[in-house]
Amino acid sequence: MNELQQLGRLVGTWSVTGGASGTTTFEWLDGGHFLVQRGTLVHEGHEVRMTEMIGYEHPFGGERGTEVKSRVYDADGNTLDYVYELDGDELTIWGGSKGSPAYFKGSFSDGGNRLAGDWVWPGGGYQATMVRV
Template identity: 35%
Template sequence: MKTLEPLIGKWKLTGDDLAGEVTFEWMEGGFFMIQRFDLVQAGRHEKGIEYTGFDEETQTLRSRLMQTNGSNFTYTYQIEGNEFWYWFGYKGSDNYSKSTFSADGNSYSGRWQWSLENGEAGGYSYVATRIE
């Protein structure tokens, strides 16, 4: 879990038709990370919470994300060095975000990408800047 430490704090997200804030914090005890998000993406308001912990079955950092609109999804986290991977579902999924932290750790930038039905790549770029 401690590999997720670089995310702890409050972040401003901007990007291709994306704006909002995300906060990451440790749950008391340090065994889980909590993410709270409030974004406008592609004209839709996205708001919710995500809980991340170590998953024994997959030996990965898995999360459960729940939105105020009733949707819920599973994601997998990985941070190695300055690279931050965030897969929809399982590690290795073709729907993922890959970003890179700045040298000072106060920002990360990257791209979400996935395969479209026609075989082309879909996605968007983003930048997260620490605000707290």
Template identity: 50%
Template structure:
């Protein structure tokens, strides 16, 4: 944990505040995503309804520091996504400046998303990269 994190990890998690809101997706993925804080701001929840490669996927993702009972929080911001096909997917989120990286499975994975938010925070562009493929994705803020 960096010197800027609080003892419960909330400072680092709150760096994801630019994601909060409703977004329209574009490019190779279409649909909508909504990010919202759970009470206490210890977890960020994403609801997604998207189409990728002509396949609709809906579900939710819970994002936050892992904190097993009796232990302190992990330095990484982990998430688990649950979709309508019964899949569970684990990720690690990193936001540095305007660049968001989402590692599939954990930091350093060959499968990851990397994108950049526009200076006004109202849009972002990037791409998922994984062995054997990838796809472009953009997001535009729908809310104020």
């Protein structure tokens, strides 16, 4: 099973609490090559509506990449790039590229129905918890 397929444990709807709160849903895009996240969260009083495409890059005429990457598109016109890394029950989401000073690091528990951790970036961060609903 490749790393993207392992992220299938995110499929479903989640209640998000902590520094951001709301609901987010993960589902497979037809064909099973991309995981899609759609959510509405409130962070510091601002509503963030977003869609994220998660998968391996496979550019026109090129080889498929080896890292699970994503791009978030939000209703404010922002695009944010991430790299997903799953090791057992520990999920790291790197902001931009692996090793970045901006990242989420959390652990699955409760049979995979809870993911808790911290978003960290230079000068800030917050705790976040997702519980499957």
